[in-house]
Amino acid sequence: MSAIYCIYSSAVGRRRRVGAWAVGPQAVRLRLRRSDADRGGVVVEASYGRCRPVTDFEKLNRIGEGTYGIVYRVRDKASGEIVALKKLRIDATTGSGEGLPTSTIREVGALLKMRHPNVVQMKELVVGKSLENMFIVLEYCEQDLASLLDNMKTPFNESQVKCIMLQVFAGLVHIHQHFIIHRDLKVSNLLMTDDGIVKIADFGLARAFAVPQEGDMTPNVVTLWYRAPELLLGGKEHTTAIDIWASGCILGELLSHKPLLPGRTEIQQLDYIIDLLGTPNETIWPGFSDLPAAKNFTLKTQPYNNLKQKFPTLSDQGFRLMNFLLMYDPRKRYSAAQGLASPYFKEQPMPCAPSHLPTFPQFRNLKQSQPAPTAAGIGKA
CATH class of the missing domain: 1.10.510.10 (Transferase(Phosphotransferase) domain 1)
Known part of the structure; x- marks a missing residue:
């Protein structure tokens, strides 16, 4: 069983749970958990503070589509930095108990582990207005x-x-x-x-x-x-x-x-x-x-x-x-x-x-x- 929990401030201040992730008026905590049988007891955890809204970024253009998500070129309104924004494909209505697909968990988990000049770097997670809108912010490559x-x-x-x-x-x-x-x-x-x-x-x-x-x-x-x-x-x-x-x-x-x-x-x-x-x-x-x-x-x-x-x-x-x-x-x-x-x-x-x-x-x-x-x-x- 794999799980991601993303907790952020919602408009109505209510705490909701959809599939494998939770939403509420608290700071973001991303937690990728693997059972002992699946990952040898490995737990990868990262804390991000408050998860920024996607409105903090100005969309410039769509630059492609990865295996499991659409990618945009955007500008961080706060810093002016040009970054890539990958929209994750999430189905919160499947009833399968997996709000985030396994592919998403794999990608985020892999990117969290790695820091290398020749591997694209994940910067943060941001969220949209609904549970179906979640994004990875990546360094931008031309x-x-x-x-x-x-x-x-x-x-x-x-x-x-x-x-x-x-x-x-x-x-x-x-x-x-x-x-x-x-x-x-x-x-x-x-x-x-x-x-x-x-x-x-x-x-x-x-x-x-x-x-x-x-x-x-x-x-x-x-x-x-x-x-x-x-x-x-x-x-x-x-x-x-x-x-x-x-x-x-x-x-x-x-x-x-x-x-x-x-x-x-x-x-x-x-x-x-x-x-x-x-x-x-x-x-x-x-x-x-x-x-x-x-x-x-x-x-x-x-x-x-x-x-x-x-x-x-x-x-x-x-x-x-x-x-x-x-x-x-x-x-x-x-x-x-x-x-x-x-x-x-x-x-x-x-x-x-x-x-x-x-x-x-x-x-x-x-x-x-x-x-x-x-x-x-x-x-x-």
Whole structure:
């Protein structure tokens, strides 16, 4: 059982309880509680004083929609600071006893735990006039990589790609050190400031790991183009390796200026992976044949790893990094720390400084023109 309690001054001064959160004339206390079985007795608690009303912010424009909420660019009327305001999706009338969805609890809980330059920072919670209106205030980032890739005339050069990937790995190290799997890493969830600082965002699908879970996890997480083969084949054991696979897809996308594995269905996605890496087998991936979809679906036969042909100018160290990010066996994939320490980032061309990354003010806040699909298919439980 998960619960969030948000207490703030209401117009009529009455105390009400809706689902998993409470409203009354007292200071705000956000409390994310996990049962002993669910989170090993972990309790994350943060006190915010009084919860400010959303009217303290001036809406400037809508800048996008995350996995579980609409995002606006707003100005804090008190300080003048430009921030992002994410409207949380809340159904207070479901009768399920969960006023805040699990996705919201996950995202807020994850953001409360983390403070890192390469992870988007949550500043506060604010509330609207009704219980159905609750918002997260986040630091504002001017651009996202998906919009840049869609609109740039020339791709990032290799020095710039290295700078971006170093920041992605640094953020992932921090996330994984807090026992969190992002589970939806993709270029549209990588934000960038005008100073070239890359920040991992949108934790609506994030999950804790290394503690017992309540039942199996669904394999249908992670946007299809970035989804690891164990998930495509119906595996329900989620590890940090699914974020690492996604980071390999991002590296390939940055180098080639187009999605590495742009499948439209799970079957097509598997075909693209096999065309690139060859057909998996028990020798290179012990336990592969026990995955649900592997038992019921015959994979195409392709014996060769074609990464070298796909990236002919990539150095040996770059090829080694790509291979370990896109390893079939999740147990053999690099960790985020190993990716960060790769010799690829220590050879010429050296990574540029973040401040030297190109910025394109005319592309700010543009949505990705062709969002990657999230189709379910053969791996669905």
